[in-house]
Amino acid sequence: MTADATVHSPLGAPLRIREHTLRNRMVATAHATGLVREGLGLPGDGDYWARIASGGVAMVITGATITARDSQPRSGNLIEAFRPEARPTLQVQAQAISAGGALPVCQLVHLGRETRGAETWFAPVAPSSVRSPREPSRPTRSSVSGCPRRARCWRPPTSAR
Numbered sequence: 001m002t003a004d005a006t007v008h009s010p011l012g013a014p015l016r017i018r019e020h021t022l023r024n025r026m027v028a029t030a031h032a033t034g035l036v037r038e039g040l041g042l043p044g045d046g047d048y049w050a051r052i053a054s055g056g057v058a059m060v061i062t063g064a065t066i067t068a069r070d071s072q073p074r075s076g077n078l079i080e081a082f083r084p085e086a087r088p089t090l091q092v093q094a095q096a097i098s099a100g101g102a103l104p105v106c107q108l109v110h111l112g113r114e115t116r117g118a119e120t121w122f123a124p125v126a127p128s129s130v131r132s133p134r135e136p137s138r139p140t141r142s143s144v145s146g147c148p149r150r151a152r153c154w155r156p157p158t159s160a161r
């Protein structure tokens with residue numbers, strides 16, 4: 001073995017994606033703190049994301065962020081991105097991750113046909129009534145008018161554009 005036994009992994013190499021340069025190839029996959037009440041972030045959520053980013057990954061994906069009210073469980077522990085009031089929560093997350101040197105990415109989701117076991121005020125809803133293998137019952141099939149309404153929920157609130 002030579003004196004310099006350093007292994008240069010491609011995981012450490014920067015990666016350019018359009019106008020963004022990732023400092024390496026490591027990503028914190030989508031997850032969440034649960035520091036959420038009634039759809040909005042609580043103090044401490046931003047600190048968590050700052051710590052994750054300063055650990056050295058190049059991209060941090062925040063999860064548990066929903067696009068429509070009928071995707072919120074009764075616990076209210078998912079961030080309601082469709083509400084203008086959620087903008088500060090999302091800004092704090094993005095700024096905390098950026099300050100740690102990573103690229104912030106928010107994974108938006110509508111839970112669709114899955115409750116994941118959570119209690120909910122709304123019936124699970126999907127484009128068809130095909131049951132998820134992870135659920136005990138079939139979802140409600142969305143009405144024709146319901147599909148565009150849910151699609152519109154993916155647009156940012158007016159004040160965030």
Ligand SMILES: Cc1cc2nc3c(=O)[nH]c(=O)nc-3n(C[C@H](O)[C@H](O)[C@H](O)COP(=O)(O)O)c2cc1C
Nearest residue numbers: 028029030031032033034061062063064065107109
């Ligand atoms: C607390 C927690 C919350 C998570 N939330 C999400 C999420 O919102 N969206 C998602 O796609 N995956 C979510 N995941 C899955 C993770 O992104 C990851 O795929 C999973 O933890 C497997 O990776 P691991 O083996 O490194 O833990 C979550 C995982 C955990 C532990």
